[in-house]
Amino acid sequence: MRAAVPVDGAIEIREVPVPQPGPREVLVAVRAAGMNRADLLHRQGRYGQRAFRHPGRPDIAGMEMAGEVVAVGESVERVGTGDAVLALCAGAYAEYVAVDERLSLPAPAGSPWPSLAALPMALLTAFEALARLAGLRRGQRVLVTGATSSAGLMAVQLARVLGAGEVIGTTRSREAVPLLRRLGAATVVHDGRDLAGRVGDDGVDVVIDHVGGAMFEASVPLLRKGASVVSVGRLGGRSARIDLARFAGTRARLLGTTWKTQEIDEIADSVDALRTTVYPHVLNGELVPVVGRRIPFGDIASGYEHLTGPREPGKPVVVL
Known part of the structure; x- marks a missing residue:
């Protein structure tokens, strides 16, 4: 699969293996991924993504995405193949990403992929x-x-x-x-x-x-x-x-507060609390993301340059 990988302070699209979902993980075909200022630090090797990154997988950029579940690992209970989901994760700038199901949220029906990808973070x-x-x-x-x-x-x-x-x-x-x-x-x-x-x-x-x-x-x-x-x-x-x-x-x-120093169980606890209290306001349209620039995946390097410029309202989104 194609993935955006940090290389010597730059970002390159390379071919890497498709991750295999482990226990409690789901494999998601990524449709869009949100860009964050922290991506600039990660490109320079200064953002550890401690909770998100799997030590046995390549270091792929991107911290949030939306897409369709194409496979599930053992002990997955909440998510099924074909479900549309959004989540915090490591490796969002790729054609596929494996995500702990506890970090995923169901996508509101009818929402476009860029809007969904702009939500998690x-x-x-x-x-x-x-x-x-x-x-x-x-x-x-x-x-x-x-x-x-x-x-x-x-x-x-x-x-x-x-x-x-x-x-x-x-x-x-x-x-x-x-x-x-x-x-x-x-x-x-x-x-x-x-x-x-x-x-x-x-x-x-x-x-x-x-x-x-x-x-x-x-x-x-x-x-x-x-x-x-x-x-x-x-x-x-x-x-x-x-x-x-x-x-x-x-x-x-x-x-x-920062996500990079939290453990995955702590983040999962936050997602669970949000799921039962605030997320209904997303599902009924009361809380909506503001999407900024849309960047084709093949031109993701321009997205990083956009992040270094003056801040514009809304989140830039990579579209696959």
């Missing part, structure tokens, strides 16, 4: 941050920084679905303001210097930060008593300076 990241870590409660005020990232766009929608009293989103793009408002952000801030003024004296109960750096610093003075801050992304900087006394005075919580 954004949906699970938003769910992990808002529901499992921040413990968002109905009526709370939520700030989503970097809200035009794929995870940010989903966090805006999910906060609304979970009953947030108000959702505030930040973006550097004026053109993205109508999109964020349509998805559920009551207030959109496109100039970070005006963040405090737009949020106002009432502050926020939850911050889902996809930026880090100066944006993280600017969000700390806005915290209400007992607030939660979840660090998801750090494209704006891996370091921040905050007034610890002021932070302590709010009795706020600072939490972090």
Whole structure:
């Protein structure tokens, strides 16, 4: 089969063996795969995909996909041949991928493959941050920084679905303001210097930060008593300076999340929790991914170049 393999800091399409599904695994014919900024780190050998990657298989790029199940391994219970599924996984940029069935979710009927492939990472990241870590409660005020990232766009929608009293989103793009408002952000801030003024004296109960750096610093003075801050992304900087006394005075919580350091059982637990609580909102169309550029599999190198450029709303998707 054809697969995209990192080679000396670049990405190449090569012929590799089709994986054989092991116990609890399903073999999926990949129809589309979502692209993520973490793919750039993986191409450079700096993203371990610890939970996803099978030690006996080639190092193939890609971390999420959608496709059709063509074979199942031993002890598979939830998924059958012919099922359309989406999942987090290692090796998504290939014609076939073997996936632990516990990480798979059933595809909503009638959804196009690119939309399905844009769901797993954004949906699970938003769910992990808002529901499992921040413990968002109905009526709370939520700030989503970097809200035009794929995870940010989903966090805006999910906060609304979970009953947030108000959702505030930040973006550097004026053109993205109508999109964020349509998805559920009551207030959109496109100039970070005006963040405090737009949020106002009432502050926020939850911050889902996809930026880090100066944006993280600017969000700390806005915290209400007992607030939660979840660090998801750090494209704006891996370091921040905050007034610890002021932070302590709010009795706020600072939490972090990343998939690459979680074990597969931990991720499977998150998928199970999402399956029974939030996923019905996907199946009925309340939560929808925003698809950005579509990249033919044979031109995947251009997709990586796209990832290095200015961020556009929506997730770029590789189409097989």
